[in-house]
Amino acid sequence: MCISEISEFMKPVMFTRGVPPRESLPVDALADCAHQVILATGVDVLQYAPVAGYQPLREILAHQCGIPAERVLLGQGSLQILDILLHCLLRPGDEVAVEQPTYDRVLTLMRRAGLQIMPVPLQQDGLDIEKFEEELKNGRKIRLFYTIPDFQNPSGRVMTLGERRRLVALSQTYHFTIVEDAPYRALRYSGEEVTSIFDLSPQTIIQLSSFSKLISPGLRVGYALLPQDLIENVSEYAADTYINPSYVNHAIIYRFIINGYMQDHIAFLQAMYAGRLQAMLTALQRQLSGKCIWTQPQGGFFVGLWVDPALKEHVLSLNAEDYGLKLSDGRGFFVTGGEDFIRLPFCALQTDEIQVGIQRLSAMLTR
């Protein structure tokens, strides 16, 4: 049986979809929450409203973060808030820095906004913050550093407390803004939480987060914690873009929290995803030990894998679908390079799919 015959009946393993699985969505609870909030507060949440979002949810988030509610901007997903921030804080031609690899959609937004992007290498053993500092010392003017410190997309890596502290110190010395994107932070399946960058300097850091990975991506509820001096400008830009976000969706999230579903739901997700992560790490160890290196995440959605540099041309020339796999092109997560990088999302796959997928990946890389 040749490869093309195999591919005809093999259902491909989707290592492309960094999404929550269908079975994670709390459908019944959300149906009830939606019904309750619209009945109880319909004349408010169905109307035009202030741009910063549904006040009761702002207050819950503010309380959790120890800041005033006016510093919380609720939007329609956090990506769009980032787009607004890039336009409010920067001008075309300005230079920003990102971990490399980083979230591909953020690179797209930055390029679209006409920004120069400096990649700071992020390897399995950590962020190359020395290189970054050296460039700053040499006078390179960086206006903003975008980071996903917890269970990074696409690498799965957690920034150490030391790296976080050093980054904050650099931001103060060289006057750049840090945007901390934290959508995976609550999804830790083992190990100890690391202090957020926001908590290291809550007056200056912008934190973005979202309920997309914790409750539902379809509700499109993301938010920003903003420094006091940015609130007016960013809110006005948002109002000019979409008047106000959907309060209905904010209120559904609010009701989900108030009804007491949140804690149990996160525990349920953690238990489900922990098993899938373990299956991924075990399969990698069995199949690819010595041929690739990969991160050892304790949470989130992704394992990042670097193939042996000798194989990188080999990866690009292969058609993953012939091996029953769908893979994202690693180069999408890189400003330059990425031919040797593979992102492996595990949350939306059953453990047996993960095992089969990694077997196929091994077959592909070692044929």
Add this chain to the structure above:
Amino acid sequence: MCISEISEFMKPVMFTRGVPPRESLPVDALADCAHQVILATGVDVLQYAPVAGYQPLREILAHQCGIPAERVLLGQGSLQILDILLHCLLRPGDEVAVEQPTYDRVLTLMRRAGLQIMPVPLQQDGLDIEKFEEELKNGRKIRLFYTIPDFQNPSGRVMTLGERRRLVALSQTYHFTIVEDAPYRALRYSGEEVTSIFDLSPQTIIQLSSFSKLISPGLRVGYALLPQDLIENVSEYAADTYINPSYVNHAIIYRFIINGYMQDHIAFLQAMYAGRLQAMLTALQRQLSGKCIWTQPQGGFFVGLWVDPALKEHVLSLNAEDYGLKLSDGRGFFVTGGEDFIRLPFCALQTDEIQVGIQRLSAMLTR
């Protein structure tokens, strides 16, 4: 009793809010629709999804408009889709044309996108399309014409069929795009419907519309009917901005239509708003005849009023709140001028509030 004493106990009449009234919102029906759609289709509508929006609602709209569903882009309100269109179709420095007065938020978006704006005067007796044509003949390069032909915001005026035809002919001769914004079109309380600009040239015109004025602004469901050659570019820009809009909200609207609520609800709105419009026109006739001119809308949300040019400095120097009124600054609807223009929204006011408001306006203008 002096004016400042009056203002202390007068509840101001809000001639600022171009919004549906609280009593128009179909709260119970929407609560049921939300519950039904999430229970029945939660694993789809709560998930990430294709950017163009919830397919069943696209199909309904496409069927109504006689185009393929792929030409319907559902978004998060129509203002945001317009922002995306401005970025996809135009470059900073390009020139666009608008009716003057026009929707203030659109002027803001155009200025933000770095566009030059040519105002085409819209008076109570019609659009000065001769002036526009003359400029085109003289070689002025207009890339896009934005219009609200039905019950315009802020004037309430309906563009005649003759004007619509002439505009379409000009767009073909001089190669500019027409964006027809039609959120008020279904809200006609008397008289005969005029063919939409879209229906005059469905392959080339972009029509925007929304469920904000027909069902609920808070759901943020707007849409665009796009020419075939723009679909890919506009959809990609939208996906890069917000991944996908909230399918939950789209599906609630879909269910509202499928459950058969739409027709009765629009009839209910028409009956309620017709009485408020009549109260407005009657009060204007009684109080301001000979001192101002105003449009005679047969639908929509607004009456546009021009005060005698001799009074325009007078209008600007007055503090409406001293007379128990809240008024929008007319200049917001104009590229230049507008000192003599007042927008009078009537839908969110009770008939007695309208009568009192116009009495106060008369007192203010004739003191």
